[in-house]
Amino acid sequence: MAENRRVRWGVAGCVVAVAGGVLTASDAITPEPIGPAVLQVRQWSRVITLTSSGGGATATLEHGQQGDSVWLERSTDGGASPAESADTGAESGPDTAERLVPGTAERLVPDTAEHLVPDTAERLVPGTVAAQQTVAHTGFRPYAGGMLRACGKPGDRDAIRCTRWFAEGEAAADRRQRAVERLLDSYDHAAGRWENGTSIWQSANALTALIDYMARTGDRQYLGYIDETYEHGMVAQTGVPRQTGYNDDELWWALAWIDAFDLTADQRYLQAARIIVDGLDDQHAAFCDGGIAWARMGVDPQSRPWTQVNAITNALYLTATAQLSTRVDSVSRPAYSARALRTREWFTDRAGRALLDPSGLINDHLDQYGDTCVPADAETRWTYVQGAMISGLVAEYRATRQAGLLTVADSIAAAATGPRSPFLRDGVLSEPAATNCPGPECKDAETFKGVFVRSYRDLLDTGRSKVATEEFLSRQVNSLIGKSDAYGFRWGAVPDSNDRPNYATQAAALDALNAAD
Structure with missing residues (x-):
């Protein structure tokens, strides 16, 4: 041939397109500089992204469909709770994560009180994919310290998927x-x-x-x-x-x-x-x-x-x-x-x-x-x-x-x-x-x-x-x-x-x- x-x-x-805000490239010789942090996971081809910079973060879901949702979570146990699995569909542990930016309450907030967004959490624009759209985002959420992650859920499936927990200023993800x-x-x-x-x-x-x-x-x-x-x-x-x-x-x-x-x-x-x-x-x-x-x-x-x-x-x-x-x-x-x-x-x-x-x-x-x-x-x-x-x-x-x-x-x-x-x-x-x-x-x-x-x-x-x-x-x-x-x-x-x-x-x-x- x-x-x-x-x-x-x-x-x-x-x-090859490069997601906005992604870290400068690393190679085998030059160390990676720390810039705006971008963490991603994918759930049935949906892309769930956590972007953190300037003392705050946003969560985005791309390639979605109507009813898909995305939100931010802040850990109360130092990030010990695992990321949800696309295979198991496990939810967050009831006492380990505070959901900062929920999607639609009907789909994402379970009936148990432990999962409800606390009154002290600021509720921002819900990150839900609207009709005729493929993207949802939460808007910018200021935070001071702690561990954050972005989570998303397809509207037509039970499984929730989250990025790994992230602390501001930590090193970039795996090459x-x-x-x-x-x-x-x-x-x-x-x-x-x-x-x-x-x-x-x-x-x-x-x-x-x-x-x-x-x-x-x-x-x-x-x-x-x-x-x-x-x-x-x-x-x-x-x-x-x-x-x-x-x-x-x-x-x-x-x-x-x-x-x-x-x-x-x-x-x-x-x-x-x-x-x-x-x-x-x-x-x-x-x-x-x-x-x-x-x-x-x-x-x-x-x-x-x-x-x-x-x-x-x-x-x-x-x-x-x-x-x-x-x-x-x-x-x-x-x-x-x-x-x-x-x-x-x-x-x-x-x-x-x-x-x-x-x-x-x-x-x-x-x-x-x-x-x-x-x-x-x-x-x-x-x-x-x-x-x-x-x-x-x-x-x-x-x-x-x-x-x-x-x-x-x-x-x-x-x-x-x-x-x-x-x-x-x-x-x-x-x-x-x-x-x-x-x-x-x-x-x-x-x-x-x-x-x-x-x-x-x-x-x-x-x-x-x-x-x-x-x-x-x-x-x-x-x-x-x-x-x-x-x-x-x-x-x-x-x-x-x-x-x-x-x-x-x-x-x-x-x-x-x-x-x-």
């Missing part, structure tokens, strides 16, 4: 969570994906980065984004928000849904992945010895004759089939195992062998030449191709426990991160073949390094790799320098006017932050 050939997507439209918040700033709620799906496959990777964050941290406040994405477009029928005609695009979504299933045990997500993978049974290219074609039925969406079989599509297919073989019912497992084996053997024994470079790296793709296939652009290599192949081998290892698969994965990792790697600059990952990056024509390559570090982490997590190290991943994270918690294409440099962060570059940075955990 050579980047210079992939011109089917427009530029990722808007730069990784701030990166998540900036990623979610560009989520398009109308479309159910990032930036209206300008690049369908990159939106799947953004969802994967978000899911990985939740899996690794235990923070479940963003679960609503998985469900919201699933409910849009054609996912229930086809597994993807919309079909692009490219098999690799669909396989990225299959992997995202498998990760969603692993996190939630929701069978809908597993079924979406199976719909995608099962729909590729007829996509083996006769002219390339059985590899999965890049474009559906051998013709791309622009109706040109298409004769490419690439490494990325087949590596993703290997990963998806191997992962499904350990998650579906016992009757269905052998079929997925057989597909995974057939795909790996395509790389080792059939036409795909030509993609395995003597350097240990994986070349990009094969083009039809008569009745066979030959490597094209042999010197054009991408980090994400190496990563996807590593993940495929790791997935099959987990399914079969064949140690030799990790030996091959190690060899790819060593070639990609060793002294002769074309991908490292001063020890930091780069994409030398991405001649249009950074810039408005960069497109696909903005995601590539994130895929690699995610896959490298997969290898490290086996506990059996002789190559993968925590130090390599820490080096990548330490290279990230953002502006207002938003990260551009270059790792190891501050984003400049030509390197504008967007959701794809932000998701790749989040992948690095996740992988180093």
Whole structure:
């Protein structure tokens, strides 16, 4: 899937939005200055924000609907009471929190006297989403000392969600969570994906980065984004928000849904992945010895004759089939195992062998030449191709426990991160073949390094790799320098006017932050 050939997507439209008043960006070298404090939680895609500065605070709820409410609470026990959970719907303890700014009494103030707003509390404008609106706020509430938090409640659900308790002047929130918040700033709620799906496959990777964050941290406040994405477009029928005609695009979504299933045990997500993978049974290219074609039925969406079989599509297919073989019912497992084996053997024994470079790296793709296939652009290599192949081998290892698969994965990792790697600059990952990056024509390559570090982490997590190290991943994270918690294409440099962060570059940075955990 050579980047210079992939011109089917427009530029990722808007730069990652930054919430007003958010703290100045932190990087691995420069400490974070303390400014106006912004704490956020998310509840079924609603954003609940506490902003504190100048001796006071406000609470805001965004992306809501009529009847949603938001309010401030002040602790009377030093913040010992926990934040309410989106999963349990627990209310505040009766004696531990004073509700300063309630929403509508009918919805939010329970009948018990302990929960009622005391007479000494100033009742401000209720923070309730009005008809035809999506935002509610409380107005500014002066306070002197103590612990504050913002809480919100969807009008159509029982659960209440609160930020953590906050004391004026304390340090900023966790860097990784701030990166998540900036990623979610560009989520398009109308479309159910990032930036209206300008690049369908990159939106799947953004969802994967978000899911990985939740899996690794235990923070479940963003679960609503998985469900919201699933409910849009054609996912229930086809597994993807919309079909692009490219098999690799669909396989990225299959992997995202498998990760969603692993996190939630929701069978809908597993079924979406199976719909995608099962729909590729007829996509083996006769002219390339059985590899999965890049474009559906051998013709791309622009109706040109298409004769490419690439490494990325087949590596993703290997990963998806191997992962499904350990998650579906016992009757269905052998079929997925057989597909995974057939795909790996395509790389080792059939036409795909030509993609395995003597350097240990994986070349990009094969083009039809008569009745066979030959490597094209042999010197054009991408980090994400190496990563996807590593993940495929790791997935099959987990399914079969064949140690030799990790030996091959190690060899790819060593070639990609060793002294002769074309991908490292001063020890930091780069994409030398991405001649249009950074810039408005960069497109696909903005995601590539994130895929690699995610896959490298997969290898490290086996506990059996002789190559993968925590130090390599820490080096990548330490290279990230953002502006207002938003990260551009270059790792190891501050984003400049030509390197504008967007959701794809932000998701790749989040992948690095996740992988180093």
